[in-house]
Amino acid sequence: SSAEYQAAVTSLIRQFKGQFRSMTIPCYVASGQTGNPGELKYSIHNTLYLEVHCPAVRPPVVVISDSGRRLVDFGDVSIGQTCPRSVTIQNISEKDMELTATLTNPAGPFLMLNALRTLPPGATHTLLLTFSPGQGQVFQEELGIKTFNSMLHLTLKGRGVNPLVSLSVEDGVFDMSAVLVGEFVEKHFKVQNTSMLAIDYVIKQDSLSPLRHARAQGMPVFLK
Structure with a gap:
């Protein structure tokens, strides 16, 4: 629904003063057995009347x-x-x-x-x-x-x-190759968001993780 419609409904609710309605519902009583509900014969002389009160108030x-x-x-x-x-x-x-x-x-x-x-x-x-x-x-x-x-x-x-992100890194290894001591090499890789919504992400070095030393205490892979 539009914003104008919702605003109109809210305005009507604020102006509502409340009302009271009463209805009488006749309930015809039938006796016997039937395979199809509603098809059993009844008499108008055997009728119960249910009075229903329906007050309506404005929500607070x-x-x-x-x-x-x-x-x-x-x-x-x-x-x-x-x-x-x-x-x-x-x-x-x-x-x-x-x-x-x-x-x-x-x-x-x-x-x-x-x-x-x-x-x-x-x-x-x-x-x-x-x-x-x-x-x-x-x-x-x-x-x-x-x-x-x-x-x-x-x-x-x-x-x-589910966030979908792809990296322009072959085989999951970002190889910087050999670098002389005291020099540096710059290489670039691309992070691409392939999902339908914006994604917040953070890139962290595993070597700076506080769990680095705990992981190093494990048994080497070649001994397992």
């Missing part, structure tokens, strides 16, 4: 960021990286609202970083959310923001993408 808390959308789409995120998003909510009621949140999957990729607090009338609060995929698939969860009489549902969605 609404989303005001992103034109009021309740879908938080993180888009495509590389596996192992973290993508942040924020959602701003507002108390549009005339009372203080104590907020609590439902739990997301503790083993899932979505996380809410900051705690909720009590919102005075007209006050706003920004939720900080992150998405850290561990697999190459689509993830979706529901996050509920609860008040004493209602719940605001947020849909969290994102897709984990």
Whole structure:
């Protein structure tokens, strides 16, 4: 849906005054056995009437960021990286609202970083959310923001993408060849991102790794 449509829905919710409707539903009672539900004969003199009350009230808390959308789409995120998003909510009621949140999957990729607090009338609060995929698939969860009489549902969605990087190095060996003492040689290699999204990367020398000396204590390959 468009931003204009979402903004119009949010405006209508703010102006909603509440309403009450009552409906009476006739329930006809039939007796006997039938192989096809709904085809059993019944008498209008054996009828139960169910009265249903349907009050509708304005929600106390609404989303005001992103034109009021309740879908938080993180888009495509590389596996192992973290993508942040924020959602701003507002108390549009005339009372203080104590907020609590439902739990997301503790083993899932979505996380809410900051705690909720009590919102005075007209006050706003920004939720900080992150998405850290561990697999190459689509993830979706529901996050509920609860008040004493209602719940605001947020849909969290994102897709984990496997990063694809290629190096212009033959056989995985970058040979600098023989170099005289005191001199240096420059050679270049290319790192190419072949995936559909930007990738953050870091190049580190294995010789500078803090695990270098621990690895050197192992048995040589030719003795194994």
